[in-house]
Amino acid sequence: MKTKRWTVDVHDKLSTKDPQIAQAADLLRQNEVVAFPTETVYGLGANAESTEAVMKIYEAKGRPSDNPLIVHIADISQLDRIAGPASEKAKKLMKQFWPGALTLVLPCKPGVLSPRVTAGLETVAVRMPDHPLALALIRSSGLPIAAPSANLSGKPSPTRAEHVEHDLNGRIAGIIDGGATGLGVESTVISCSEDMPVLLRPGGITKEQIEEEIGEVLVDKGLTEKNETPISPGMKYTHYAPSAPLAVTEGSAERIQALVREYQQSGKRVGVLTTEERADIYEADFVKSCGRRDQLETVAASLYDALRSFDEVKVDFIIAEAFPNTGVGHAIMNRLMKAAGGKVIH
Ligand code: TXA
Ligand code: MG
Secondary structure, three states, rough: OOOOOEEOOOOOOOOOOOOOHHHHHHHHHHOOOEEOOOOEEEEEEEEEHHHHHHHHHHHHHHHOOOOOOOOOOOHHHHHHHHOOOHHHHHHHHHHHOOOOOEEEEEEEOOOOOOHHHHHHOOEEEOOOOOOOOHHHEEEEEEOOOOOOOOOOOOOOOOOHHHHHHHHHOOOOEEEEEEOOOOOOOEEEEEOOOOOOOHHHHHHHHOOHHHHHHHHOOOHHHHHHHHOOOOOOOHHHHHOOOOOEEEEEEEEOHHHHHHHHHHHHHHOOEEEEEEEOOOOOOOOEEEEEEEEEOHHHHHHHHHHHHHHHHHHOOOOOOEOOOOOOOOHHHHHHHHHEEEEEEEEEOO
């Protein structure tokens, strides 16, 4: 399949009539899949009401069929058709954070969405992205759009159109290039189908921000305890992983440099994932800096690009510095630990 590519200059007044957006929306209405930027990562969109369309997402990504998709809407009026009733707390969160990087898991209305979207669950994950291009595309299509991150399953999520092209060129109908995404990590997923909300995936909107709005939320035990199965099916898979094995360490720069030397002495080529503050310290085969440790948003924004860069160089092993587990650091550490398959060097 030849993948169409459009480049769109993103600004607040993007219209549903923009010819490139209209062409991409046409493809969505023909049940084809199209990648587009959101404020978190690039998404791979398809008509959420069509099983034919949704199957193409799973095929293109090589995604396990038990992993449900997030449905993206552009207007609150689209919500009623697919989900509900929403709890008072869920409504508060929508009011405060939509459009934005928060996905709400709500009761699913039967008979509208393809059953492949929810992977057979009675709930549906919904979000309204905060990106003019994503919103214009969804509006122009007139459909609820199912969209996972637009990467091959298991790989780091795409934050630039080139990442999507690298993974999915020839496998999807189109890619809209709207430049780099802003936040760089995916939306926070929270279940609001019961009294006590449960955080299922840390992301762009922090637990602290959510608690300020609705009081205490629980964190899914599956995220923190090895023997618990996560509630979100997607959270049980290794993900975000570069080709070489990766381990996270909380050690000092001296300790990390000693580890580098140890691995090098056993004949391995070693890469280090660090930040600007320490990038000059390490003598490794490849040192990649992602943002500044004192501004964790900059780390979130460049983390996936940094993880992908290790595939372009030949290293046998990657050591990644750990980050504080609060604010957006919660999402960063969650992704790094998944990329590491849980491997920590103490
Ligand atoms: O920022 C984002 O959320 C991006 C952009 C494209 O919007 N999308 C994204 O989708 O990250 P994906 O498919 O890569 O991750 C969706 C996560 C998975 O962990 C999935 O298991 C979970 O949401 N999920 C979807 N529906 C669910 C449901 N009904 N109950 C629990 N978890 C659900
Ligand atoms: Mg994903």
